[in-house]
Amino acid sequence: MTEARRNVRQNHLALAQKILSVAMARGLKSGDHLAEQTFSEACGVSRTPIRSAFKVLEERDILQWRQEEGYFLRLGTADEIASVIRALEDAENSVADRILSDRAERRISDVQSVSALTRRYKVPRASVLNALKILAKDGIVRQLPGRAWAFQPMVDSPAGLEDSFDFRLIMEPQAIIAPEFALDSKRAGLLREQMNSTLSKLDGRLTPAIFRRIDIEFHTLIAECSGNRFLRGTLAAHHRLRKASQKSAAIPDFRLKQAMLEHLEILDSLERNQFQLAADQIIVHLRRSRIRKPQAANRGIPPLGQGSRT
Amino acid sequence: MNRPPEIAFFPEASFGAALNCVGIAQALQRQGANPVFICHAGFTGVFAEYGFKEYHLPDHPGSSAEAIADYWQDFINTHLPHFDLSPLAQLDTYVGPTWRAIVETAIAAEDDLARLLAQIRPDAIVLDNVIMFPAIANAGCPWVRIVSCAETEIPDAAVPPYLSGLAPGEDTGAFDAAYAAATRDVHRQYNAFRKRHGLHALPPGIFLEPSEDLNLLLAPQAVRYERAEPLDPERFVFLEGCVRHENDYELPRFAVEGGPLVYVGFGSLGAVDTDLIKRMLAVFQTIPARFLVNVGGLIEAYDSVPDNVHLASWFPQPSVIEQAALVIHHGGNNTFCEALYHGVPSLVMPYCWDGHDNAQRAEGAGVGRSINRAGWSDASLRAAIVDVLEDASMRRRLAEVARGMQADPGTSRAAKGILDLLD
Numbered sequence: 175m176t177e178a179r180r181n182v183r184q185n186h187l188a189l190a191q192k193i194l195s196v197a198m199a200r201g202l203k204s205g206d207h208l209a210e211q212t213f214s215e216a217c218g219v220s221r222t223p224i225r226s227a228f229k230v231l232e233e234r235d236i237l238q239w240r241q242e243e244g245y246f247l248r249l250g251t252a253d254e255i256a257s258v259i260r261a262l263e264d265a266e267n268s269v270a271d272r273i274l275s276d277r278a279e280r281r282i283s284d285v286q287s288v289s290a291l292t293r294r295y296k297v298p299r300a301s302v303l304n305a306l307k308i309l310a311k312d313g314i315v316r317q318l319p320g321r322a323w324a325f326q327p328m329v330d331s332p333a334g335l336e337d338s339f340d341f342r343l344i345m346e347p348q349a350i351i352a353p354e355f356a357l358d359s360k361r362a363g364l365l366r367e368q369m370n371s372t373l374s375k376l377d378g379r380l381t382p383a384i385f386r387r388i389d390i391e392f393h394t395l396i397a398e399c400s401g402n403r404f405l406r407g408t409l410a411a412h413h414r415l416r417k418a419s420q421k422s423a424a425i426p427d428f429r430l431k432q433a434m435l436e437h438l439e440i441l442d443s444l445e446r447n448q449f450q451l452a453a454d455q456i457i458v459h460l461r462r463s464r465i466r467k468p469q470a471a472n473r474g475i476p477p478l479g480q481g482s483r484t
Numbered sequence: 485m486n487r488p489p490e491i492a493f494f495p496e497a498s499f500g501a502a503l504n505c506v507g508i509a510q511a512l513q514r515q516g517a518n519p520v521f522i523c524h525a526g527f528t529g530v531f532a533e534y535g536f537k538e539y540h541l542p543d544h545p546g547s548s549a550e551a552i553a554d555y556w557q558d559f560i561n562t563h564l565p566h567f568d569l570s571p572l573a574q575l576d577t578y579v580g581p582t583w584r585a586i587v588e589t590a591i592a593a594e595d596d597l598a599r600l601l602a603q604i605r606p607d608a609i610v611l612d613n614v615i616m617f618p619a620i621a622n623a624g625c626p627w628v629r630i631v632s633c634a635e636t637e638i639p640d641a642a643v644p645p646y647l648s649g650l651a652p653g654e655d656t657g658a659f660d661a662a663y664a665a666a667t668r669d670v671h672r673q674y675n676a677f678r679k680r681h682g683l684h685a686l687p688p689g690i691f692l693e694p695s696e697d698l699n700l701l702l703a704p705q706a707v708r709y710e711r712a713e714p715l716d717p718e719r720f721v722f723l724e725g726c727v728r729h730e731n732d733y734e735l736p737r738f739a740v741e742g743g744p745l746v747y748v749g750f751g752s753l754g755a756v757d758t759d760l761i762k763r764m765l766a767v768f769q770t771i772p773a774r775f776l777v778n779v780g781g782l783i784e785a786y787d788s789v790p791d792n793v794h795l796a797s798w799f800p801q802p803s804v805i806e807q808a809a810l811v812i813h814h815g816g817n818n819t820f821c822e823a824l825y826h827g828v829p830s831l832v833m834p835y836c837w838d839g840h841d842n843a844q845r846a847e848g849a850g851v852g853r854s855i856n857r858a859g860w861s862d863a864s865l866r867a868a869i870v871d872v873l874e875d876a877s878m879r880r881r882l883a884e885v886a887r888g889m890q891a892d893p894g895t896s897r898a899a900k901g902i903l904d905l906l907d
Binding site: 272275276279280281282283330331332333381382383423424425426427428429430432462465466467468469470471472473474475476477478 | 496497499524526527529530532535552553555556559582585586588589614730731732733734736737739753755780782783784786787788795796798800
């Protein structure tokens, strides 16, 4: 597959995921009709790519095509849809995804050769090289002099997470208060709808994976709306790294909902152009989110924790 | 009463106690009470994440993050070798020094705790600890004791001594004598502290008296001891586990699929022994099962993790155990009860304290096996895991245990007992 065709295919897969997220947020059930126009507006793209993404979903038996009627949802429950979204994520970038997943799981070390990866995944050398190039584009690996490739630090340990929060606490408020912050109101509206629907339609059960997807989308939106081009690029790259390397953290239901409500409050402030307030709110939001459990605790001994710094 | 009853929880600085209390607090909240938590500053956010208000005991000079990290490093260097010793040999090396640390902590916390209680003015206090704080006895409201380590905490002629790891009927003479000797000085220090705050002295070896109002024992029927003198059911309420609500756990993607799911967690203290866990990972690699391993804050110590293993710093344990076919743990009572509650067998590798008692109990009650931390080989660990996974009769017995426990959740029973005190 040529690079261009691969990119088009990946775009369709990414859009297919988005369509399913919207369907899930809107509580669509098996047999419900998916109108092209509705999804075109919700996803902020024209109807042509929506049609292609519908076709991808039809190929996977997720949607059903009926002559002169259009596309209908085959899946019934939110769980089924969530698992399909996950499968689509896998398909999107299979070799790159497997390399990344194995690094995030610490199954492979931080310096790798193409030959070792070729042996591990039993795929042609060209596929591994292509996967490494995809990962390099996101700053996850870089080629060392010679044939080795080195993984960059990831957000995959308590110390890494701590550094990530330190970095975000500096950068995210600045991204908001930098002159000419311009909220993409269409994306913000879609996110707001997803967050509200998720909060109201899950019978009080918001899974960490759903939260994480929305969380990264929300913070990426803020980064990409910044008026400062360097903050924009640096933060967006960091959120890509978070998406790539972080597992779904085990966070209690209460905090997941509280964090989602904080997102909505920040959006409110941004929509009213109250940027300083939004910057303050994002500091509170990040400080609350960064509180980590003690690393070690035992009777009679002060807990070795990370939370007291904030 | 015009406001909802305010219940102040004061769990000791360990995750087992902290999370038991979360389970009871969730049940109290459902019944209209307002649970709050008093905790060490190092536990900041642990209870707030579940939606509970926290009151922090202040840090003292000399307890900077760096100083605590150094303290832990010294603790690990000193005590890691002791975890390989027998319960008897641990009395001088680990138990005695730990009681000293506990007593010193209680003395240091007293004034701040009294101040916090005066500020909160709770309607009842729930203490999940191994030592009494005079501020609680003097707070002017009922207090509830949670016995969450092991039933052996409440002595009886027919129950083996606390921390001994002995089975009922075994000779306790040597252990009793060694325990008394190991704790004599620190116990004298503790009684003097009690006296200064108007509390009566406790008998040798005892650091926490039963509450006059209510005692909640985290000891499910399946692992309970026959007592020579039955406990007064009005004051001593046995709980069938104390399992909190957590979000559903979505399994990670393993590089190899299939096989039963095994959860491995040795508590945050056990996680410091990264060499032992690495040796275990090499054995897990040879077993056709998937392993979720809790490595606490030390995930960066691991590399070349096997394809059938997933490491994480924290798991929502009840939701994970619910999906597991086996739990390998250190004998912490919280984990042990969560396994029983979900009908999952335990393979207990104790390293200290109540872990020895619970390992013996798992084996004695036929709900698990114990394995010596210092004495296993790759082959014996592998055989123990495979044997328990294949033990159909143990699984049937556990299914029955789980049905009984789930029909009478300890969290609801505890919440009812606490609220009844206030009527």
